[in-house]
Amino acid sequence: MQARRTAHGRDHSRGGGMSKPEPLTPEYCDLRGYEFMPLFGHKLFASEFYTEASADEFRAGLRLWWAAWNQVPAGSLPNSDRALATLADFGRDIEAWQDVKERALHGFIECSDGRLYHPMICAEAIDSYEERLRKSKRRNDDKERLKQWREMRRNQERNASHADDTEADETEVKRVSSAYQTEERNAFVQRAARRDRDRDSNTHSLRSCDAASPVAEKQTVAVIPPDPPLDARTALFRTGVATVHAMTGIPGAKVRTLIGKWLRDCGDDCAMLNDIIAHAADTRPAEPQAFIAGSIRHRTASDFRQLETNWGLDEVDIDAALRDHERALGL
Incomplete structure (x- = not known):
C-alpha cells in the first residue's frame, strides 16, 4: 500500500495505518477580527524550524501561522496546495510553493476533518477564544445594564411629566380660586x-x-x-x-x-x-x-x-x- 508523507514529515498509510487525531480546536472557535496572536520568542528562536528554514521558508511559515490564527476553526489551515500557496503569499505559483512547503508547514498535523492543525497555535487559540467569550459576556452585561438605565431614565421622564401635569392642575385651581375671590371681594365691598x-x-x-x-x-x-x-x-x-x-x-x-x-x-x-x-x-x-x-x-x-x-x-x-x-x- 502506497504511503503518503504528511506536512510535518511523518508517514501515515491511507488504509490501516495510524488513525488521524480529532481536530485540536472546536469547529466554532473563531478569532477573526482578533488582531493579536501570541508569539513565544524563546521557543521560536530555539526551534529546529528557525535553525533549518531558509529565508523564504521562514517567511512562508510565519504567514501561514497568521493565516491559521484567522481561519475557522482557529489554528487550522485547508489541506490544499492552491489555497496554501495563496495564504503563504505565493499566489498561483504552485511550483515555488512546493519548494518551501515541507519546511513552511513545520509542526502542522492533519486531523480527521482533513484540515491541518498546529498544536501550539491551537492551544493559544483556545485560551484567546475563552477570553473573547468572557469579554463578550461582559459586553452583553454592559448592554443589559445600559438598557435598564435607559428604561429607568424613561420612567423618570414620564414621572416628571406626570408631576408637571399635576402641578399645572393645581395652578389652574389656584388661578380660578384667586379670580373668584377677587370678584367676590369687590362685590362684598x-x-x-x-x-x-x-x-x-x-x-x-x-x-x-x-x-x-x-x-x-x-x-x-x-x-x-x-x-x-x-x-x-x-x-x-x-x-x-x-x-x-x-x-x-x-x-x-x-x-x-x-x-x-x-x-x-x-x-x-x-x-x-x-x-x-x-x-x-x-x-x-x-x-x-x-x-x-x-x-x-x-x-x-x-x-x-x-x-x-x-x-x-x-x-x-x-x-x-x-x-x-x-x-x-x-x-
Missing part, C-alpha cells in the same frame, strides 16, 4: 356700602316717628332682606361653579344642582353663598362639600338676630312706628 346706606336711611326714618306705644311683649320682627343684586347671582353660577368643581371634582351639571340646593338653604341669598364659597376656596378644607353645607347652617341660624342688632331694632316696635307714620301722612 359694594354690598357693604349699599347696606350701610340702607341702614342709615331706615334708622333716620324710624327715629323721626313719635315714641312707640308700650306693649306687653316684645315682638320679633322678621326682616326679609332685599333681593341680591344680579351681579352676585351671575358670579355664583359662573365663577362659583368653576370653583366648586375645582375643589370637589364634581361634574359641572351636578355642581349647578348642588349650588341650587345650597342657594335654597341660604334663602336665595346669593351674596351669602358667594361669601361661603370664597371662604371655602381660601381655607381649602379636606371635605369642601361638607364644609360649605355646615357654613350655610351656621349662618342661617343667626341671620335674623344679627340683622336686628346691626339695624338697631332690638328695642323698637316696628308695627307701632309704621302706624304712627301712616297717621302723620294722613293715610
